[in-house]
Amino acid sequence: MPDGATKPFVRIEGLKRYFDVSAPWLVRKLEGRPRQVVQAVDGIDIEIAQGETFSLVGESGCGKSTVARLVVGLYPPTAGRIEFDGQDMGARRVQSESMALRRRLQMIFQDPYASLNPRWRVFDIIAEPIRAFGLSTDKADLEKQVADLLRQVRLTPADGRKYPHEFSGGQRQRISIARALASRPEFLVCDEPTSALDVSVQAQILNLMMDLQRRFRLTYLFISHNLAVVYHISTRVGVMYLGRLVEQAPTDTLFKRPKHPYTRMLLDTIPDLEMTGRQRTPVGGEVPSPIDPPSGCSFHPRCPFANERCKAERPQALPIEGGTVACHAIEEARLPIEERSYAGAP
Template sequence: MRTLVETRHLSKRFDVSPPWLNRVIEGRARQWVHAVDDVSFSIAQGRTLSLVGESGCGKSTVARLLVGLHRPTAGDVLFDGQNIAQALAGRQALPLRRRMQMIFQDPYASLNPRWTVRDIVAEALTEHRLVSGRHELDERVAQLLGSVGLVAGDMRKYPHQFSGGQRQRVSIARALATQPEFLVCDEPTSALDVSVQAQVLNLMKDLQQRHGLTYLFISHNLAVVRHVSDTVGVMYLGRLVEVAEKSAIFIAPRHPYTRMLIDAIPDIGMTGRARTPVQGEVPNPLAPPPGCSFHPRCPHANERCRVERPVLLSLRGIQVACHAVEEGRL
């Protein structure tokens, strides 16, 4: 299966230092937060990779790096073998933008309240010169709205006249306007009611089957991830700690952090299996712990975990960064 999207040792750090004068007066050094730290993965064409983890683990930063909204501090993002950072800085920027789009988390903030739905969806069509003439433009907008379960008459309305689920459908229609191959979905259902979430997720799966779309899906909701994913990557403090097929993650998680996340899911079937709730708090990302960043919360940590940072290794078809798993202690 052809790899469409790939990251190689991707890193992004942000300068969060106080203003220069404050640093001089207080004698403080610059401060950096490593939002994404040496992340590598690939997504095959037509497949869905989901990134999960607690808030602040770097999921959304990865999403923005993949579509060029942030430039990486180190590492590369490849789309169909093409380096995104180089392409977006040259003549290939517009063709590349057509092939990838992003659906944002908040449908209330991502749509311009002063524009009609027609103008919102049509912007990409006119920017990329995909239609000629007002009549063709209206036809294409109506077709896009129909593909997400809305009607042509909705194009004359404004965002405030829609519910949250309908607004997210408008966002999806806008993203589909350029006929992209790759969609980055940054928690697209987290602001919606549960029943509406199901409708939007089913719509996205249907669109994937019809158009052969490739998804990067960002979420902290494991029930959503289980519904949409082919492969799941678990992130902690900017690093990938486990990557595996969906079935392996949910049936036999390997990394202690993944196990804690899975155990936190309510056991509707009341199977009686032992459960370990997620313990402790995420460390301060400005001062992450040495060695394995998860060791302060891990019941299996030893001295090696406290001093040596684990690398992502392939073990029996699962990629996992854990000394305990590598040594057979888990």
């Protein structure tokens, strides 16, 4: 947690986003069906300090990508506020001011095949943010900026003349990163940037992202389902389950002393190279539908430690060891916190 003196760079408070997935009005009236609402993000609080990497992990459908899209403003939130460098993102402001604010945050998407316009040359793809925010003085300056960006992501300026289809997945993701860096942002939201890539290419991209972070003092919100990747690059980690943040903590604390039963379950199920021939502990059950989430703690149907209180009362985030955890069993000290060791740890 950022210490009290420094203000968090990004602060998310009580963020909610509901999606209406009801049948059309006439069908509802004729068949007497109720409205249906997906609670994709249901009250999330996060603080991110400048220069750190905050990762959100969770299984598909837990709402982590929705958080990413809310933060960059691709969806308006149903409730709650997002503050960026002390400014409320949802506040009304004149266009020049909101442009200036938006320049400072950019997004990298998961699928490098879908996120680049196939009809544009790479030069134009990367130049677009520079043009849109009016960051270049003339053509020569624009060309120099794009060439610099291409070099920063380990491509060559000559690649600017090509089209996206001429590149491999890893190279396309480099182009996405160059485009995101073009407006000289301070905060990057990365939605599963490596999950469409092969492992050797994933390592290249993660190394590149960490280099760029050090060089430009970038702040990352990193969304991933891969715990090993998250362990590697994050300062802090938040674990999401059914639209709620069940636990957040500094990376080492989360992996060494996981508290929430769901975090423990996730850690148990990671396949590890050290596990040759050994059995992973399979966990029963699946993620329930966010249309009709379980009452109380939404993890209680799969949780081996659930009791009556867990079924009835929604747990609140409880500060613990530099993070928070939302779990009655931890609060009541019914569930001891165990130290975990990993093969290969020093």
